[in-house]
Amino acid sequence: MTRSFHPPVRTLMGPGPSDVNPRILEALSRPTIGHLDPAFIGLMDDIKRLLQLAFRTGNALTLPVSAPGSAGMECCFVNLVSPGDTVIVAQNGVFGGRMKENVERCGAVAVMVHDEWGAAVDPQKVEDAMRSHPAAKVLAFVHAETSTGARSDAATLCALARRHGLLTIVDTVTGLGGIDVNVDGWGADAVYSGTQKCLSCVPGLSPVTFSNRAQEVIQNRAHKVQSWFLDMGLVMAYWGGSNQRAYHHTAPINMLYGLHEALVILEEEGLENAWARHARHHAALAAGLGALGIEFVVDEGHRLPQLNCVRIPAGVDDALVRRRLLDEYGLEIGAGLGPLAGKVWRIGLMGFAANRRNVLFCLGALEALLNRPGGVAAARAFYASSR
Amino acid sequence: MTRSFHPPVRTLMGPGPSDVNPRILEALSRPTIGHLDPAFIGLMDDIKRLLQLAFRTGNALTLPVSAPGSAGMECCFVNLVSPGDTVIVAQNGVFGGRMKENVERCGAVAVMVHDEWGAAVDPQKVEDAMRSHPAAKVLAFVHAETSTGARSDAATLCALARRHGLLTIVDTVTGLGGIDVNVDGWGADAVYSGTQKCLSCVPGLSPVTFSNRAQEVIQNRAHKVQSWFLDMGLVMAYWGGSNQRAYHHTAPINMLYGLHEALVILEEEGLENAWARHARHHAALAAGLGALGIEFVVDEGHRLPQLNCVRIPAGVDDALVRRRLLDEYGLEIGAGLGPLAGKVWRIGLMGFAANRRNVLFCLGALEALLNRPGGVAAARAFYASSR
Numbered sequence: 106m107t108r109s110f111h112p113p114v115r116t117l118m119g120p121g122p123s124d125v126n127p128r129i130l131e132a133l134s135r136p137t138i139g140h141l142d143p144a145f146i147g148l149m150d151d152i153k154r155l156l157q158l159a160f161r162t163g164n165a166l167t168l169p170v171s172a173p174g175s176a177g178m179e180c181c182f183v184n185l186v187s188p189g190d191t192v193i194v195a196q197n198g199v200f201g202g203r204m205k206e207n208v209e210r211c212g213a214v215a216v217m218v219h220d221e222w223g224a225a226v227d228p229q230k231v232e233d234a235m236r237s238h239p240a241a242k243v244l245a246f247v248h249a250e251t252s253t254g255a256r257s258d259a260a261t262l263c264a265l266a267r268r269h270g271l272l273t274i275v276d277t278v279t280g281l282g283g284i285d286v287n288v289d290g291w292g293a294d295a296v297y298s299g300t301q302k303c304l305s306c307v308p309g310l311s312p313v314t315f316s317n318r319a320q321e322v323i324q325n326r327a328h329k330v331q332s333w334f335l336d337m338g339l340v341m342a343y344w345g346g347s348n349q350r351a352y353h354h355t356a357p358i359n360m361l362y363g364l365h366e367a368l369v370i371l372e373e374e375g376l377e378n379a380w381a382r383h384a385r386h387h388a389a390l391a392a393g394l395g396a397l398g399i400e401f402v403v404d405e406g407h408r409l410p411q412l413n414c415v416r417i418p419a420g421v422d423d424a425l426v427r428r429r430l431l432d433e434y435g436l437e438i439g440a441g442l443g444p445l446a447g448k449v450w451r452i453g454l455m456g457f458a459a460n461r462r463n464v465l466f467c468l469g470a471l472e473a474l475l476n477r478p479g480g481v482a483a484a485r486a487f488y489a490s491s492r
Numbered sequence: 493m494t495r496s497f498h499p500p501v502r503t504l505m506g507p508g509p510s511d512v513n514p515r516i517l518e519a520l521s522r523p524t525i526g527h528l529d530p531a532f533i534g535l536m537d538d539i540k541r542l543l544q545l546a547f548r549t550g551n552a553l554t555l556p557v558s559a560p561g562s563a564g565m566e567c568c569f570v571n572l573v574s575p576g577d578t579v580i581v582a583q584n585g586v587f588g589g590r591m592k593e594n595v596e597r598c599g600a601v602a603v604m605v606h607d608e609w610g611a612a613v614d615p616q617k618v619e620d621a622m623r624s625h626p627a628a629k630v631l632a633f634v635h636a637e638t639s640t641g642a643r644s645d646a647a648t649l650c651a652l653a654r655r656h657g658l659l660t661i662v663d664t665v666t667g668l669g670g671i672d673v674n675v676d677g678w679g680a681d682a683v684y685s686g687t688q689k690c691l692s693c694v695p696g697l698s699p700v701t702f703s704n705r706a707q708e709v710i711q712n713r714a715h716k717v718q719s720w721f722l723d724m725g726l727v728m729a730y731w732g733g734s735n736q737r738a739y740h741h742t743a744p745i746n747m748l749y750g751l752h753e754a755l756v757i758l759e760e761e762g763l764e765n766a767w768a769r770h771a772r773h774h775a776a777l778a779a780g781l782g783a784l785g786i787e788f789v790v791d792e793g794h795r796l797p798q799l800n801c802v803r804i805p806a807g808v809d810d811a812l813v814r815r816r817l818l819d820e821y822g823l824e825i826g827a828g829l830g831p832l833a834g835k836v837w838r839i840g841l842m843g844f845a846a847n848r849r850n851v852l853f854c855l856g857a858l859e860a861l862l863n864r865p866g867g868v869a870a871a872r873a874f875y876a877s878s879r
Binding site: 106107108109110111112113114115117119121122124125128130131132133134135136137138139140142143144145148151154155171172173174175176179203206207209210211299301307308309329330331332333334352353354355356357358359360362363365366368369372373431437442 | 493494495496497498499500501502504506508509511512515517518519520521522523524525526527529530531532535538541542558559560561562563566590593594596597598686688694695696716717718719720721739740741742743744745746747749750752753755756759760818824829
């Protein structure tokens with residue numbers, strides 16, 4: 106007979122999932138109700154409104170896709186891209202590559218604009234690609250690259266796209282709730298995120314939002330969306346504004362309890378306060394890492410406070426340190442991906458995990474395992490001086 | 493400020509989600525760990541093994557898709573069907589229609605075989621379609637039609653398909669855990685289910701299983717699977733047998749805690765005992781409904797014990813009764829869909845909800861609202877005689 110699973114208690118400071126607020130864990134365990142229950146309709150309305158607040162948008166088509174961030178990405182592509190379209194994809198990490206896969210699986214052509222892993226997307230290169238591919242319909246890029254910790258300039262990239270008549274698809278899976286995500290201010294057309302990063306919720310849902318312009322494109326498609334499950338025209342019949350909700354698929358009820366609680370917590374704290382908290386603890390961590398002689402991959406101006414990608418010091422055994430952190434401290438940090446595998450660690454300070462306890466704990470554990478002093482003291486000094 | 497959401501307490505006797513076992517609600521709230529944590533890998537191995545037990549299969553490619561049953565359906569179609577293929581779809585309710593949508597969105601041709609809503613799929617009609625479409629590659633049908641409560645003969649239909657050289661895609665969203673689902677015994681090729689029916693778990697995941705023959709088809713595809721998220725070739729790199737799990741998408745950790753607990757509970761009870769429990773409480777409910785003069789839509793030989801589709805008595809206001817059940821009793825039963833809308837109720841006895849308390853409660857509430865006596869007494873008499 107198989108026994109119930111009781112997870113070890115971890116501190117999650119990798120690229121996500123991040124530490125989940127206990128209020129959200131409790132919300133998940135509330136009794137399930139039906140997906141057409143009038144009480145549930147009220148919950149859905151709350152979630153839509155709170156997601157609009159988090160995304161800083163008035164977009165009516167704002168809701169959580171009933172699957173993880175990768176499905177949110179796919180949702181944006183399959184709804185906006187049709188066979189034969191050309192899509193400019195800016196790649197500066199793992200997720201630009203995944204965007205290319207999505208474009209091609211839509212029967213469209215991906216024009217790739219490459220930047221180094223760890224660099225921000227270069228708007229000049231993107232504009233050059235727009236000039237040399239005037240028929241391109243969509244620009245896709247990653248605002249907050251989870252694989253490198255780089256932040257790209259979404260406002261500039263979206264403005265460029267509008268000037269050249271392209272729609273935008275923006276990945277901010279790691280951005281939402283941790284740094285400014287200003288969908289209406291950017292004029293972005295399709296933006297997706299995840300729940301397990303700076304919203305401190307469990308993984309499994311993907312908040313998305315579509316501009317009116319994007320909605321029109323969806324409504325006027327010549328080909329049906331290739332995914333029935335992700336067809337926003339159908340999903341909206343369930344999530345739409347009226348009280349007559351048509352059954353599409355069975356909503357993941359308890360996951361939505363969790364997301365609701367996460368968004369209530371974000372509203373209580375306030376968006377600006379949440380960003381400031383991420384920035385503050387990032388600065389403390391950076392001070393500590395600096396004292397340990399550990400360097401960031403990303404230039405200071407483009408660093409995500411919530412995802413600290415740092416070079417593994419020479420002579421240090423990557424896998425061994427991460428295993429000892431997990432086994433001896435219950436602390437998870439992230440490994441490098443792609444060309445950064447074995448070369449970097451990714452230390453998350455996302456949502457509920459962005460706090461002083463985690464910063465000092467992580468620095469203390471690294472100090473001990475690397476046998477380098479001074480990290481905790483530097484972070485403590487930062488906190489004392491910035492009170 | 494938005495307040496936390498506290499759901500009303502309901503008894504869920506509709507078409508799903510069904511009442512969730514409190515052990516599963518508690519499991520959902522256990523602390524989140526990373527999706528590449530060694531402890532999580534052990535959980536995944538348990539889940540695969542327990543799903544094999546539930547599906548009665550040795551298929552290596554057996555796992556939960558990270559999204560609801562509709563995505564499980566789509567997963568089976570996009571992996572097995574390629575553009576230009578012909579697929580025979582047997583429709584006897586809502587979900588055959590959804591299968592047709594999936595076939596067409598794969599760029600394939602659906603040959604429809606219709607049976608009345610409430611009837612089982614007629615194997616003779618299916619065989620006729622196979623003879624008149626000898627190039628057809630796949631037969632798709634619904635084993636347990638959630639919209640009508642009809643059970644079709646999966647063993648016969650799969651045998652027919654094998655004899656004619658077709659693969660099979662089988663929907664048993666409502667079947668798994670409630671009646672015999674015998675994937676290897678049937679020789680089925682791709683079978684999907686849901687968590688929120690007879691497994692008594694929350695909605696949001698879709699267990700699927702693929703035969704070796706289906707795996708070969710996936711490996712030898714000429715076109716990439718049109719969904720990156722649902723591409724089983726990629727998903728397997730994460731869920732596969734080795735200890736080297738490659739990141740594909742972030743698994744819905746806490747949902748998987750819930751599914752694991754649901755499967756542990758099923759293993760503890762035993763598959764045959766779970767089926768017998770569903771049959772017993774169905775018989776009690778049927779005795780009570782008969783005493784109330786309420787008739788079943790489906791012939792006795794094809795009824796699903798877990799989904800009782802019954803005709804609304806003449807002169808009874810469908811919406812009013814369902815609203816009063818919800819408001820006054822906290823009891824959810826299901827409405828009719830499609831041609832059965834307004835004509836039937838769907839009373840679920842799924843998983844944890846298949847118990848004497850629910851049967852007597854539902855009959856008592858219906859007795860009171862319909863002002864017809866004798867339902868509870870008849871069910872009590874059944875229980876007394878069948879002890």
